Amino acid sequence: AGQTTVTLTHALPPASHYGVGALAFKETVERLSNSRFRVTIQRNDNEREAIEATQIGTQEFVITSTGPVGNFVPETLVLDIPFLFRDYAHARGVLDGEIGRELLARFPARGLVGLAWMENGFRNLTNNRREVSSPEDVRGLKVRTMENQVHMRAFQTLGALPTPMAFSELVPALQQGTVDGQENPIPVIVANNLNQVQRFLSLTRHVYSPAVLIGNPAFLNRLSPADRAIFDEAAKAAVVANRNKVTEDEQNGVAELRRRGMTVRETVDTAAFQAALAPAFQAYAQQFGAATIERIRNWRPGS
Amino acid sequence: MTAGLSRALLALDRVTTQAALAAACFALAVAVGAGAWQVFTRFLVSQPSPWSEALVRQALVWMVMLGVAGAIREGALVAIDVTRSALKGRARLVLEVVIFAAIVLLFAVLFWFGWEMANRVRLQTIAGLEVSIAWGYAAIPAGSVFAIIGALAALLDRRGTATEGAASGQV
Amino acid sequence: MAGTMLAVMLGLFALSVPVAVAIGLAAVLGIVEFTRFPLIVAAQQIYVALDRFPLAAIPFFILAGNLMEVGGISRRLVGFARAVVGGIQGGLAVTCVLTCMIFAAISGSSVATTFAIGAILVPALQRLGYPAAFAGSLQATAAELGVVIPPSIPMILYGVATQTSIPELFIAGFGPGLLIGAALSATVLVWCRLTGWGKQDGEGRDGLLPATRHAFWALLMPVIVLGGIYGGITTPTEASVIAVIYALVVGLLIHRELRPAALWGVFRRSVITSSVIMFIIATAGLFSWLLNRQRVPDMMAEWLVATFGSPGLFLLGVNLFLFVVGMFIETSASIIVLGPILAPAAVRFGIDPVHFGTVMVVNLALGMVTPPFGVNLFAAAQVAETGVDKMMRYLPAFIAVIVACLMVISYVPAISLFLRDAVYR
Ligand code: NA
Numbered sequence A: 001a002g003q004t005t006v007t008l009t010h011a012l013p014p015a016s017h018y019g020v021g022a023l024a025f026k027e028t029v030e031r032l033s034n035s036r037f038r039v040t041i042q043r044n045d046n047e048r049e050a051i052e053a054t055q056i057g058t059q060e061f062v063i064t065s066t067g068p069v070g071n072f073v074p075e076t077l078v079l080d081i082p083f084l085f086r087d088y089a090h091a092r093g094v095l096d097g098e099i100g101r102e103l104l105a106r107f108p109a110r111g112l113v114g115l116a117w118m119e120n121g122f123r124n125l126t127n128n129r130r131e132v133s134s135p136e137d138v139r140g141l142k143v144r145t146m147e148n149q150v151h152m153r154a155f156q157t158l159g160a161l162p163t164p165m166a167f168s169e170l171v172p173a174l175q176q177g178t179v180d181g182q183e184n185p186i187p188v189i190v191a192n193n194l195n196q197v198q199r200f201l202s203l204t205r206h207v208y209s210p211a212v213l214i215g216n217p218a219f220l221n222r223l224s225p226a227d228r229a230i231f232d233e234a235a236k237a238a239v240v241a242n243r244n245k246v247t248e249d250e251q252n253g254v255a256e257l258r259r260r261g262m263t264v265r266e267t268v269d270t271a272a273f274q275a276a277l278a279p280a281f282q283a284y285a286q287q288f289g290a291a292t293i294e295r296i297r298n299w300r301p302g303s
Numbered sequence B: 001m002t003a004g005l006s007r008a009l010l011a012l013d014r015v016t017t018q019a020a021l022a023a024a025c026f027a028l029a030v031a032v033g034a035g036a037w038q039v040f041t042r043f044l045v046s047q048p049s050p051w052s053e054a055l056v057r058q059a060l061v062w063m064v065m066l067g068v069a070g071a072i073r074e075g076a077l078v079a080i081d082v083t084r085s086a087l088k089g090r091a092r093l094v095l096e097v098v099i100f101a102a103i104v105l106l107f108a109v110l111f112w113f114g115w116e117m118a119n120r121v122r123l124q125t126i127a128g129l130e131v132s133i134a135w136g137y138a139a140i141p142a143g144s145v146f147a148i149i150g151a152l153a154a155l156l157d158r159r160g161t162a163t164e165g166a167a168s169g170q171v
Numbered sequence C: 001m002a003g004t005m006l007a008v009m010l011g012l013f014a015l016s017v018p019v020a021v022a023i024g025l026a027a028v029l030g031i032v033e034f035t036r037f038p039l040i041v042a043a044q045q046i047y048v049a050l051d052r053f054p055l056a057a058i059p060f061f062i063l064a065g066n067l068m069e070v071g072g073i074s075r076r077l078v079g080f081a082r083a084v085v086g087g088i089q090g091g092l093a094v095t096c097v098l099t100c101m102i103f104a105a106i107s108g109s110s111v112a113t114t115f116a117i118g119a120i121l122v123p124a125l126q127r128l129g130y131p132a133a134f135a136g137s138l139q140a141t142a143a144e145l146g147v148v149i150p151p152s153i154p155m156i157l158y159g160v161a162t163q164t165s166i167p168e169l170f171i172a173g174f175g176p177g178l179l180i181g182a183a184l185s186a187t188v189l190v191w192c193r194l195t196g197w198g199k200q201d202g203e204g205r206d207g208l209l210p211a212t213r214h215a216f217w218a219l220l221m222p223v224i225v226l227g228g229i230y231g232g233i234t235t236p237t238e239a240s241v242i243a244v245i246y247a248l249v250v251g252l253l254i255h256r257e258l259r260p261a262a263l264w265g266v267f268r269r270s271v272i273t274s275s276v277i278m279f280i281i282a283t284a285g286l287f288s289w290l291l292n293r294q295r296v297p298d299m300m301a302e303w304l305v306a307t308f309g310s311p312g313l314f315l316l317g318v319n320l321f322l323f324v325v326g327m328f329i330e331t332s333a334s335i336i337v338l339g340p341i342l343a344p345a346a347v348r349f350g351i352d353p354v355h356f357g358t359v360m361v362v363n364l365a366l367g368m369v370t371p372p373f374g375v376n377l378f379a380a381a382q383v384a385e386t387g388v389d390k391m392m393r394y395l396p397a398f399i400a401v402i403v404a405c406l407m408v409i410s411y412v413p414a415i416s417l418f419l420r421d422a423v424y425r
């Protein structure tokens, strides 16, 4: 049998938490298939395009943040609700469990196969104006957000001025003061040297940002069960490598950003933020169903 | 081709190309309006609009795909037309037909697969606008139809030099 | 694969098939012949290439430029520049250069600059005894500043194609723009001394104060547009929207030279110009995507690094290559296809991508005045009512001046990066 080359794209550098996940995927596939399958990793920071390309079959796999996934599989938007997850154990437990599997089961109807949940980690707020520890500090800040209605609503409710903008426009916009701040997981802040354009970091952990490994259905459905098992195994390896890297980056990242001169606020008044977001929570309950949200919130290890 | 059919096609083109250009102008006006709204909401009232940027982008995709029909009709698509201007008589006519065939081939591909793509992605929504992205992709097959008619009309009604046209479509 | 695609593309160019169509067909052929990709990707990539917010600045700056031309802004700028530098021998020729520099700060296009300024200055130069072909050659060359001094459509394209900051590229254009402007001014002054042209240039011009007052709203425009970008207020795209609104308000309400009835014509012209450029962007985007998926840029970068060995030789090689490309091929297509191929190699050589962008833009802008295919030449020949063949008598000297400036810009990065570093680093 000949060799089949498959392509996986993601938006970040090779050494990032996506990059190591992609590499683990590649190595596992090539090892278990005795190189009958080769994986080419390419970078493409237009995630919407990459998901669409996985849909039409010009690439076989994509690792993407869930930001644009909501436009393909609207049910996944529920994961973007702020303060939905208490910590990493909670988020990873929900996504690896029944709820996560139910969400992945929504993908085929939209022409995609959701293989596994990966992650970017919890998002934290940086800005150039002031140290943020309570909702009042956020009021009036121009904050760049993703083009994501759930995130935008949250910042609007807090009295900030959410400004959706492509990531590629972010650094110049921060440099020139077009926006005051932005919010991203620690590894993203470190990898993009945002400390050069931002003074204050608050570990708000206001929203958990999942990522997902998506495959092209036509390709996966053609595989023999044994080959399909290889790709499922590779997906698991990608998840493990990705999460280990996020954990490691997060532990080192805060210290690194301090060393680079950022003022870091480790604890914020989470309860006050949640109280301030009450009107937004009502809207989310209407949009996604209060029962679903409660089910995620109430998840406990072993459940 | 008979003179009657040719006249009928040119009459059809006058309607379709003018309509496409008018719609393209409208799309540009919509883009300017949405852009102005974005500037207004972001800087003057500090409540950034969530849909303006997405609308600007979609309006411009439509402007380009509709405007290209007018550009073809007016011979404004940039070409390096050294060969064409060197030829005369029958040889020139043959070359014009070859160029026409190339234009039609590309737009036929874009029509066919643009239509398929619009169908394929119709369940995807455009972030910000919250409508199906098929509304954006539909510009490709729609514009291709106008472009093919415009190319046919330009072939039947050859006037002017491409050099003048080329200069109007340049940075 | 890349070789076949290139051959098909060049063959279609030679047959006078429109550039955008030739590129699109070459890409379609490449997909069908050399890949397993479904052809539906052609439609996807055309859409993806256009669906980018920074590109919106292109039609907006084109529309703003056309509104300014109809709204009497270019005429006022000529009057102002003439009042400043027009008094000496050769002053009107220098006025042409200076007006192009000022107009460049509100227009992103060279051809628009040729039409807007040339329509006024070329006839004026002829009236004062300059040969028509000289006036046309000067106008064509000076209009190159339209894309060197920000805003600049080719810089937007380079920024989008190589993911380089557009505001940084814009600000890096000031130094090279001033250098080229000064070099061209010096050249025409010496030329006039040698030939005796332009002894009456100073006659009949306005005083500095009335000319400034007259051009006040026109001169305020670059301040607002560029000030918006560098004052940290707007993105380049938003600045282009402001330029449109400003040109409308000044033309309709302040100068009152723009009639509402003329708007249809202005929009129509802007739509056609923008569609032509953006359709090239669309098919070149498809072409470039295919090369990227086949890893051509990576392989090219490795080959270039191995072949040239040093940044100095690399820049020389790239400049020679782009000069030849610019003789024959249209600017937007060259930037979209070649930018992503050459920029990674430049970065490996330690060349700042912003600096490399200015080198590419200045070089390919020169292509607009090099025969046989030079859109600025065609535009200037039209304005001067002369032929490109007649312009060949004067053009080589102007091209030599730009080539000299290009060498300085290539090997003295500070000319491009000084302002950028002062503002952003
Ligand atoms: Na300019």
Ligand code: NA
Binding pocket: C326, C327, C328, C329, C366, C367, C368, C369, C370, C371, C372, C373, C374, C375
């Ligand atoms: Na040329």
